Amino acid sequence: AYSCGSGGNEGDAGVGADHIPGTPTAGDPNSWMLACIGTGVSRPFNANDQVALNYLYGNVTGSNPIPDGNYRIVSEASGKVVDVDANLINDNGAKVQQWSWLDGANQKWSFTYLGGGYYRITSLASGKVLDADANIIAANGAKVQQWDWLGGDNQQWVLQPQGNGTFAIYNKRSAKVLDVDANNIGNDGAIMQQGAWVNGNNQRWDIQPL
Numbered sequence: 001a002y003s004c005g006s007g008g009n010e011g012d013a014g015v016g017a018d019h020i021p022g023t024p025t026a027g028d029p030n031s032w033m034l035a036c037i038g039t040g041v042s043r044p045f046n047a048n049d050q051v052a053l054n055y056l057y058g059n060v061t062g063s064n065p066i067p068d069g070n071y072r073i074v075s076e077a078s079g080k081v082v083d084v085d086a087n088l089i090n091d092n093g094a095k096v097q098q099w100s101w102l103d104g105a106n107q108k109w110s111f112t113y114l115g116g117g118y119y120r121i122t123s124l125a126s127g128k129v130l131d132a133d134a135n136i137i138a139a140n141g142a143k144v145q146q147w148d149w150l151g152g153d154n155q156q157w158v159l160q161p162q163g164n165g166t167f168a169i170y171n172k173r174s175a176k177v178l179d180v181d182a183n184n185i186g187n188d189g190a191i192m193q194q195g196a197w198v199n200g201n202n203q204r205w206d207i208q209p210l
Contacts, residue, residue, distance in 0.1 A: 028046070028048050030046050031046060031048060031049055048138055062118070062158035062159055063117055064113050066111060066159065066207060066209075068110075068112050069209055069210075070108055070110050070111075070209070071109055071110075071111055071207050071208055072108060072109070072207075072208050072210060073169075073206075073207055074101075074206040074207075075180050075185075075202065075206075076164075076201045076202075076204040076206060077180065077182070077185050077200070078180065078185050078190075078202075080098040080100055080180075080188065080190075081098065081100075081101050082097075082098060082178075082205075083098060083107045084096055084106045084123050084128075085106075089106055089125050090126060091146075092148055094126070094128075094145060094146050095143075096145055096191075096192040097188075097189050097190060097192060098180050098188065098189070098192065099188045099189065100188055105123075105124045105125035106124075108210055109122065109123060109124065110123075110124060114156060117158050118156040118158060118172055119157050119159060120149065120155065120156065120157075121157055123146055128147055128148055128149070129146065129147060129149045129155050130144060130146065130178075131144070131145050131152075131154060132145075132155075132171045132174060133154075134154045134173070137173050137174045138174065140176065140194070141195065142174070142194045143191070143193060144192040144194060152173070153171075153172040153173035154171060154172070156171075156173075157171060157172065166205055166207075167204070167206075167207055168203060168205075170197075171194055176195055176196055176197070177195060178192060178203070178205065179192070179194060180193075180202045181202075185202055
């Protein structure tokens with residue numbers, strides 16, 4: 001349908017196409033990956049392009065900066081910790097939020113190094129893992145939640161050290177970072193989400209051993 005303004009549907013050549021998770025199944029008129037673009041025109045990759053490229057060729061990489069063990073994850077911006085909603089602790093999709101430190105198991109996380117720079121981050125309370133919503137994985141503001149471990153790229157995280165001893169926590173699938181809602185930064189219950197890295201203190205985390 002996007003063939004330089006001429007022609008029609010080019011068809012599937014009898015073999016169909018593989019859908020890349022997190023990208024649309026319909027045409028995307030704003031994609032950089034179209035057949036036609038004017039001479040000398042520069043167009044950035046949009047969010048769907050980035051998800052597709054990350055899926056095919058890999059994305060953010062890291063090292064193994066902390067040993068396996070149990071930690072609390074403290075926001076540089078608020079001093080509050082990453083916390084799973086205790087009222088829904090056994091549920092897939094339970095909200096991950098920030099909260100004042102109460103020494104609860106729902107505020108403690110097990111970091112397991114998987115190799116290749118990636119970690120699994122598991123709630124000690126539920127045994128479920130930190131997970132970015134795969135249905136809207138390309139979006140800034142996509143929900144970060146807990147879910148059963150399925151081995152998905154949306155459940156794997158890279159720890160990138162920052163100069164002050166904190167870390168940016170990047171999602172393998174989206175290459176976006178763990179981010180606490182800056183509009184509610186002083187509040188218990190402010191949601192965890194993913195966002196493009198802008199070097200905000202709401203995106204930097206002090207990972208403290210327990």
